[in-house]
Amino acid sequence: MQDIHEFDVVVVGGGGAGLMAGLYASRGAKTAVISKLYPTRSHTGAAQGGIAASLGNIEGDNPDWHTYDTVKGSDYLGDQDAIEFMCHEAPQTVFELENYGLPFDRTPEGRISQRPFGGHTNNETGKPVRRACHAADRTGHMILQTLYQQCIKNKVTFFDEYQVIDLLLVNGRTAGVVALELATGKLHTFHSKAVIFATGGHGRMFEVTSNAYAYTGDGVAVVLRRGLPLEDMEFFQFHPTGIYKLGILITEGVRGEGGVLINGKGERFMPKYAPNIKDLASRDVVSRAIYTEIREGRGVNGQNYVYLDVRPESVARYAAQDGRTNPDGTPYVLTAEQLLKKLPDIVDFNRVYLGIDPMTEMMPIQPTAHYTMGGIPTNKYGELVIDDKNTVFPGLYAAGECACVSVHGANRLGCNSLLDILVFGKHSGIRAAEYANQTEFEKLPDDPAAEARAQLQQLCGGTGTENVFDISTDLKNVMFEDVGIYRNEKGMRDAIQKLAELRKRFRHMRISDSGSIFNTELVNAWELGNMLEIAEVTAECALNRQESRGGHSREDFPKRDDQNWLKHTLAWQRDGRIEIGYKPVVITKYAPKERVY
Amino acid sequence: MQVTLKIFRYNPEKDKRGRYETYQLEADENERVLDLLEMVKGHHDGTLSFRRSCAHGICGSDSMRINGRNQLACKTLVRDLGDKITVEPLLGLKVIKDLIVEMEPFFDNYKKVLPYFINDSPPPANGKERLQSPEQRERFDDTTKCILCAGCTTSCPSFWSSNDYLGPAALVTAHRFIFDSRDEAAERRLKVVSETSGVARCHTVFNCTLACPRDIQITKAIGELKVAIITGKVE
Numbered sequence: 001m002q003d004i005h006e007f008d009v010v011v012v013g014g015g016g017a018g019l020m021a022g023l024y025a026s027r028g029a030k031t032a033v034i035s036k037l038y039p040t041r042s043h044t045g046a047a048q049g050g051i052a053a054s055l056g057n058i059e060g061d062n063p064d065w066h067t068y069d070t071v072k073g074s075d076y077l078g079d080q081d082a083i084e085f086m087c088h089e090a091p092q093t094v095f096e097l098e099n100y101g102l103p104f105d106r107t108p109e110g111r112i113s114q115r116p117f118g119g120h121t122n123n124e125t126g127k128p129v130r131r132a133c134h135a136a137d138r139t140g141h142m143i144l145q146t147l148y149q150q151c152i153k154n155k156v157t158f159f160d161e162y163q164v165i166d167l168l169l170v171n172g173r174t175a176g177v178v179a180l181e182l183a184t185g186k187l188h189t190f191h192s193k194a195v196i197f198a199t200g201g202h203g204r205m206f207e208v209t210s211n212a213y214a215y216t217g218d219g220v221a222v223v224l225r226r227g228l229p230l231e232d233m234e235f236f237q238f239h240p241t242g243i244y245k246l247g248i249l250i251t252e253g254v255r256g257e258g259g260v261l262i263n264g265k266g267e268r269f270m271p272k273y274a275p276n277i278k279d280l281a282s283r284d285v286v287s288r289a290i291y292t293e294i295r296e297g298r299g300v301n302g303q304n305y306v307y308l309d310v311r312p313e314s315v316a317r318y319a320a321q322d323g324r325t326n327p328d329g330t331p332y333v334l335t336a337e338q339l340l341k342k343l344p345d346i347v348d349f350n351r352v353y354l355g356i357d358p359m360t361e362m363m364p365i366q367p368t369a370h371y372t373m374g375g376i377p378t379n380k381y382g383e384l385v386i387d388d389k390n391t392v393f394p395g396l397y398a399a400g401e402c403a404c405v406s407v408h409g410a411n412r413l414g415c416n417s418l419l420d421i422l423v424f425g426k427h428s429g430i431r432a433a434e435y436a437n438q439t440e441f442e443k444l445p446d447d448p449a450a451e452a453r454a455q456l457q458q459l460c461g462g463t464g465t466e467n468v469f470d471i472s473t474d475l476k477n478v479m480f481e482d483v484g485i486y487r488n489e490k491g492m493r494d495a496i497q498k499l500a501e502l503r504k505r506f507r508h509m510r511i512s513d514s515g516s517i518f519n520t521e522l523v524n525a526w527e528l529g530n531m532l533e534i535a536e537v538t539a540e541c542a543l544n545r546q547e548s549r550g551g552h553s554r555e556d557f558p559k560r561d562d563q564n565w566l567k568h569t570l571a572w573q574r575d576g577r578i579e580i581g582y583k584p585v586v587i588t589k590y591a592p593k594e595r596v597y
Numbered sequence: 598m599q600v601t602l603k604i605f606r607y608n609p610e611k612d613k614r615g616r617y618e619t620y621q622l623e624a625d626e627n628e629r630v631l632d633l634l635e636m637v638k639g640h641h642d643g644t645l646s647f648r649r650s651c652a653h654g655i656c657g658s659d660s661m662r663i664n665g666r667n668q669l670a671c672k673t674l675v676r677d678l679g680d681k682i683t684v685e686p687l688l689g690l691k692v693i694k695d696l697i698v699e700m701e702p703f704f705d706n707y708k709k710v711l712p713y714f715i716n717d718s719p720p721p722a723n724g725k726e727r728l729q730s731p732e733q734r735e736r737f738d739d740t741t742k743c744i745l746c747a748g749c750t751t752s753c754p755s756f757w758s759s760n761d762y763l764g765p766a767a768l769v770t771a772h773r774f775i776f777d778s779r780d781e782a783a784e785r786r787l788k789v790v791s792e793t794s795g796v797a798r799c800h801t802v803f804n805c806t807l808a809c810p811r812d813i814q815i816t817k818a819i820g821e822l823k824v825a826i827i828t829g830k831v832e
Binding site: 037038040041042043045046055092094095098099100101103104105106107108109110111112135136138141142145146149150152153183212213214246248249345348349352353355467468469470511512513515516517518519520521 | 608609610611627635638639640642643644646647648649650651652653654655656657658672674676693694695697700704708712713714715716720724725726727728729730731733734737738741742743744745774777779780
């Protein structure tokens with residue numbers, strides 16, 4: 001007696017992309033959103049700084065500047081047609097959010113307020129432009145809540161705390177997914193015509209990360225196991241400012257509001273690395289700068305961290321040095337009161353976790369594993385594509401961090417992810433519903449849950465002495481050390497070997513919980529399996545790419561090499577090995593040039 | 598430092614009732630209670646089950662009773678508690694396993710207050726944002742912060758005595774929309790919260806305000822709903 005549910009469209013993941021996809025798909029077809037968490041727990045809620053859109057509410061801006069900034073930010077690996085599409089959709093996306101009730105901060109004129117953010121510029125002057133639309137430093141929280149509320153209003157069907165384990169492929173099409181109901185341990189089959197993956201990233205495979213525990217790359221791993229390719233997996237972003245040791249994110253918005261980075265010698269070092277926009281350079285540039293300062297012994301007390309200084313007197317001093325002014329021309333200052341108003345959560349994090357007050361003390365920070373640019377390859381409508389010709393696999397879609405459109409190329413600009421999830425969540429939802437209405441169900445295999453059941457049973461059968469904690473600790477160390485901010489051949493080869501050993505140890509791993517109800521140990525074990533496979537793909541692709549570009553930095557190949565490497569990486573898991581292929585980058589208006597900030 | 602951690606355990610497939618297990622851990626005073634729970638799960642007992650995700654006080658997953666008070670495990674540090682720590686599930690909601698409680702009654706109540714923006718007037722003709730002044734925005738800022746962690750509702754005696762009291766979180770949500778100058782359904786929502794399961798069940802105990810990890814002035818917000826009901830005005 002199997003639990004089988006029939007829907008036209010199934011969305012896997014309940015964050016910003018998943019909710020947007022669910023909202024749009026449900027308008028045209030019978031849709032279900034399946035999430036391993038209650039949707040409001042999704043990681044979208046942790047996003048802080050803002051959503052980028054060239055509204056021009058405070059100063060002149062336009063979508064072409066936004067497009068160019070994103071292309072440059074991507075270190076010229078982003079597909080320019082998709083980027084242009086996204087940046088031109090941005091203003092109406094933000095207005096749509098406001099029409100859904102999102103409580104943006106407001107200008108004195110009552111318009112949506114915008115702040116400067118890393119990498120976003122006025123293309124004529126080269127100076128930072130106010131493009132990030134924000135709700136205090138809780139923009140992600142407000143987006144997540146607002147979209148969930150709209151889903152409730154529109155009676156979207158949810159399956160909460162269901163972990164999708166497998167994707168069903170039959171005759172070159174999809175028949176749906178199989179999911180584990182956490183509350184009962186039962187496997188459910190969701191028979192559907194279309195599946196949209198919106199499962200987020202996989203930063204949890206690194207030791208120091210800003211990512212939630214939930215970020216274990218589930219959709220990416222499920223797709224990989226079903227023989228479909230992944231794209232650009234070597235490109236992982238390390239956000240420059242995570243709280244030292246904890247990895248908790250301190251938004252780039254702090255630097256947008258005037259904060260600066262200071263090394264152990266009390267020097268503001270970013271002008272050395274990015275003479276024009278300094279602390280607001282793109283994230284990979286800043287992370288590498290911090291890492292270099294630390295490596296060269298200029299960390300605080302010789303340790304692995306530097307300071308982020310947003311004390312009012314520092315902000316005023318450096319703003320004056322930079323010639324930064326308010327829109328009316330007066331010198332830019334940030335009072336303690338304004339800091340508390342604009343960045344309340346940051347002040348709170350510092351007080352709670354470090355016992356310090358950022359208004360009077362500097363914050364200890366280090367780069368933290370933050371965002372995967374790579375993932376499930378799609379075109380600009382969110383349709384999953386399987387080769388270098390962008391051949392569409394009918395009925396499969398992906399949106400958000402788990403997808404690679406590619407709009408972020410080798411490095412993502414801040415505030416573009418909240419935009420990405422909404423634009424591509426929307427379009428994948430629309431396309432999936434259209435497709436579902438034009439096609440029949442694919443017949444389910446005889447025992448659709450067989451593969452999922454086998455995977456889980458295998459995990460339960462381990463008789464070794466190690467557990468999930470032991471193996472995941474080692475995984476995180478290997479990845480952070482050898483496949484992190486700076487990579488080299490020897491380190492990556494070591495990593496690949498260690499990962500192979502970890503996969504062997506994983507097969508014998510013991511699970512002590514034999515229960516069915518909320519067996520979180522089994523779920524964590526399955527998630528660990530995902531991360532081990534994704535880690536292998538990441539390391540192999542990183543070793544393969546012999547250049548430095550965006551978030552992928554090699555000490556042994558320190559320069560960007562457009563001649564040989566201006567192309568996307570595709571990777572398949574075949575016969576126990578990772579096979580690598582390539583796909584051309586779509587270049588329309590902006591010829592690649594040297595990337596200087 | 599040495600920490601004695603006492604955790605409520607309940608295995609629905611084996612136990613008739615809950616019990617407490619005690620673990621001795623070596624912990625740094627800057628560690629979060631969540632880190633201690635992960636340590637127990639990783640080194641002592643893999644069956645220990647609890648919800649968690651963001652690990653920094655944003656998602657609301659790991660709301661639980663810590664040394665008798667509702668808090669987020671990821672926002673409560675050893676240094677706030679000392680070397681004797683007791684962790685139990687939230688009250689007022691059925692325990693499913695260990696620290697995991699049944700959240701459906703909580704979310705059902707949330708859905709009753711029409712927890713979504715309602716404005717059926719045509720959107721601005723220029724296709725842009727509806728205008729709202731910074732002062733209007735400020736009016737409902739506090740109640741936008743809710744992360745639905747249930748810490749407030751499950752600390753409330755009125756909710757313990759009957760789950761059909763809407764509870765603080767649902768009322769906070771109602772407030773967020775009623776006092777949003779752009780929303781047009783204040784009257785409908787005030788009607789919902791003025792029913793017997795609504796604001797009348799708030800006896801200004803203040804447990805909710807103390808429990809809120811986002812420092813929302815909950816009792817005050819519920820008070821503002823009461824005033825709006827009595828005066829017929831939303832100000």
